[in-house]
Amino acid sequence: MTVAATPGEGEVRVFADYTGDFQEEADAVVVGSGPTGAVVAYELAATGKRVVLLEEGPPFTPDDFVLEGARSMTRTLREGGLRTTRGHVVPTMQAIALGGGSLMNSAICPRAPEAALDAWCTNFELSRTTRKDLDPHYDAVGDFLGIAPTPDDVQGPRNLLFRDGCRALGYSSEPIPRNVRGCRGSGECFTGCRSRAKQSMDVSYVPAAIRAGARVLTSVRVERVETTGRRADAVVGRVVEPFTGKAGARFRVRARLVVLAAGCMATPVILLRSGNLANRSEQVGRNLQFHPGVAITGIFPEPTHPQFGATQGYQSLQFLDEGFKLETLWAPPAVLAVRTPGFGLAFKERLAEVPYSATWDAIASCHRSLGRVTPRRRSMDPVLHYQLHPEDVKILQRALYVLAEIFFAAGARKIQPGVHGLPEEMHSLAEADAIRTRAMRATDLVCGGNHAFCTTRMHGDPTKGVVDEDGQCHDLENLYIADTGIFPRCSSVNPMFTGMALAHRQAGLIADRLP
C-alpha cells in the first residue's frame, strides 16, 4: 500500500486528487457528510480535534446542478433515484453528494414534538432525550443555520392557498421553518439551490469544519470498520468515481474514535459487512421505519404560478395526534406528473392544468409498519424490505381526506386523489367522501417512503438496541452512530433538525471523552 501525501489541515479532497492507495490518521473519523455527520465533524474540529470527514459523493457547485428532474436524480441520488423497497413497493431516496440529503431536500426544520420525544423516553428506556433536553441543541443548530419560518413574500400562491384552506376550516397552519438564508422562491430545492440560499451542509457546516481544521475526503466509500476487541481501530474502503461508482484505490483511516453517519440505510450495511459488528442485540438493520407520504393535486380557477415559491413553504401540525403532518409541495413537473392520471390527449389536457395546480402532501407516523435493511450481494447498496400495516393505511386514508377538505375550502375546482379504485378527479367534497369511506389497501395508494429511521436504534437496554442514549454502540467503546438510524421510533415530523440536535449533543460528549 502506498501512502499518498497527507493533505494539509482544513482541506477538501476530490476524486481527481487520488493517485493511489492511501492512509490517514485522525482523532475522529466521521463517515458521511449529511446533516448529522457534518454537525459532528464541525463541532469536534472546533474543539481542536483532528477530524477526517469521509463522503462517498462529490461536492456539487451550482454549475453542476441540472434542472431536469430525472437527470438531477440520476446524478445526486443513489441507484439513480429509483430505489424501492420490497414487500410493499415504496420508492425511497438517499443522496450521494457532499452534504448528503441536505443538498436535495426542501430544508424543512421543525422540532420534534414533545409527545414524540416523551414516547421515545417511555418506550425505549431513555431518560435524557425529552424536548427540554434537546432544546439547547436545537437552538445551537438553529442559530448556526439561520433556521426561520418561510417569509410570505417567497411563499407563492400554491403555499398560501394551503394556509387559506386551513384557516377556512379552523385548522392550524404555519410557515415551515427552514435552514435557508435569502430564499428567492425558485422552487428548486430538490435539484439544488442555485441561489445558494439553502444552508445545506456543503455550504454551511462542512466549510465551517474545514475552517476549523477538518480534512474532508469526498468520493470515498467506507466498506468496513476494523476492530480489535471492543475497540474500533479504523475504517477502510475504496475511492469511487462520481456518477459511475467505479471503485478504484483503497484507503484506510485510523482513528481513536469512529462516528458512523452514513444514513439509516447505509450504516447498517457497513456494520453487517464488518462481521456483524455492534450487533449483539441483533437489532442492526431491523425496525426500519419511514414517514410514508401521500399527496393530492388540486386544480384552482386562477393561475397558481406553481413554479414560483418556496418548494415546501407551509405546514399544518394540527393532526400530529392522529399520526400525520400536512405540507405543501413542489417538485420538477416531470416528477410531479407521475401522479397525474390518464394518458393520451386526456393526459395532455390534465398536464395543461399545471399552471393552475397545487400539490399538498401528508407524511404519516407509521409505527406499526416495519422493515429491514440487509446488504445486497457484492454491493454496498442495501436491500430494503418494508410492509405497510393496515392500521397505518387508515392513517394515510384519513390524511388524504383532510387534504381534500383543505383543497375545497381553499377554492379548488377539482382534485386528483391518485388512489386506485377511486375516480381520477373529484369535483366536490361530497364526491371526495369516497376517500374516507372506501376500504383501502396499501397497494391502492401512490405512496412514497419519506425519511428513514430506526435501523440502529437507541435503547437503554443493550439487548434491545444498538446504541445508548449518547449514540455510543453498546458493544464497542469508541464506535458511535449519529444518523437517523438511532431514532428509536419515527419522529412525527421531518427528522433533519432532530438528527442534527442529537448529533450536536453527541459531539459535545465525544469531545469530552476524547482527551
Added chain:
Amino acid sequence: MPVRLLLLAALVATAVWGFRRLLLGYAVLPAATQVLCRREWALVDGVSEAMFPAGGAIPPSGREAGVNEFVDRYVAGVPAGVRLLMRMLFLLVEQATLFFPAPGPGGRRRFSALEVEQRVAVLEGWRTSSLFLRRLVFTSLRAILCMGYLADPQVLRHLGVAPYDIERVVLEPDLLYPPVGQPRSAIRFREADLTPPSDGTPLDLDGPLHPDYREGSP
C-alpha cells in the same frame, strides 16, 4: 426416422419463427443512440405515440419533444442494476401482447407493431388492472416517458413552468469545490470574485428564463 425428422424440422421452424417474431424486424436505430437497442427504441416510440399524441392541449407530440432521445440518455445514465430492470420492463411490455393479445384483428403482435388504437387499449389495460404489479408496470413505464416529455423546453414553456434565470452568487464554498469530476485547479473563483449572498428578493415572475429554456435554445 421420418417422424423424428419432421419433429426436428417443426422445432427448428418454430424456433426461427419465434426468434424472428421476438427479436427481428425492427427499424434501424438513429446514429446517435447511446444504449437502447432497436427493440427498445421501437417500444419507447410506440408508447410515446400512444401517450403523447400530436395536438391536444399541449402541441408537441412525444416524438417532437424528443422522448425517445431522452429515454436513451436516461437509461444510459442510471446505474447498471437499474438499467437492467428498465430493460426488463421494456422487454415485458413489448412482448406481452404475443401472449396476451391486444383487442382487434392482428392483436397478437409485438406492442410496437400494433395499431395505435390497440396500443392505447393495451396500456389502458395495464393502467386500470386490478393487479397491483400490472399497474406498477404501467406507472413505471409512464414515469420514465413522462420525465422525458416534461424535460422538453418547449413543453415547459407552454406550461409556464420553465426555470428562471438566476444570477450566479459566489460564496466561500465556491472557492473550495471544483466542478464534479475535475481537479481543484479547475476552481474558477478566487476571493476577489465573491459576491454578497442572496438578499431574498423574490424572483420576478416576468423575468428571463434560464438560457437553456428560452425560445430557440438548443
